[in-house]
Amino acid sequence: MFALTLFALLITIQVFTIRAEFSSEDCASLGFIKANLLCSSCDQLKDFSLDELVTHCKECCHNDKSAPKEKKYARAILEVCTCKFPAYPQIQAFVKSDRPAKFPNLQIKYVRGLDPVIKLLDKDGIVKDTVAIEKWNTDSVEEFLNTHLVKEEEDDRQYLKTNQI
Structure with a gap:
């Protein structure tokens, strides 16, 4: 019973880890500005043979349709x-x-x-x-x-x- 509970807990942790988005700080350390990054830009990385960056880029991007409006400051x-x-x-x-x-x-x-x-x-x-x-x-x-x-x-x-x- 303990082994089954432990197994279920590990699967739950993995699911949350897979679904977790990177924070703004995580994205910045990878060279991405999360607030301004559209997912369509991530798709363009393949055109420049930067396939290894696509996964991280997708964790930091916003869907083009639901992209937040640019915030304006006084x-x-x-x-x-x-x-x-x-x-x-x-x-x-x-x-x-x-x-x-x-x-x-x-x-x-x-x-x-x-x-x-x-x-x-x-x-x-x-x-x-x-x-x-x-x-x-x-x-x-x-x-x-x-x-x-x-x-x-x-x-x-x-x-x-x-x-x-």
């Missing part, structure tokens, strides 16, 4: 240390270019010793999410900000720029 703060610019030349290029000017709701903050991160804030100025960007290039940073920051025309205070009440 403001963002890109925090970086100038002493680390040589280690992150792409982040330095972004910060020193005219690209940040395209985002009036982006603040660049210099924090000594910090690897580059983007902090995403709600309209009340509360940090809702933090994203490490040390391996990103300038285009990736710009695309991320375009995707996740509220555009000026989407801002509720747009009426202040007109004479409307």
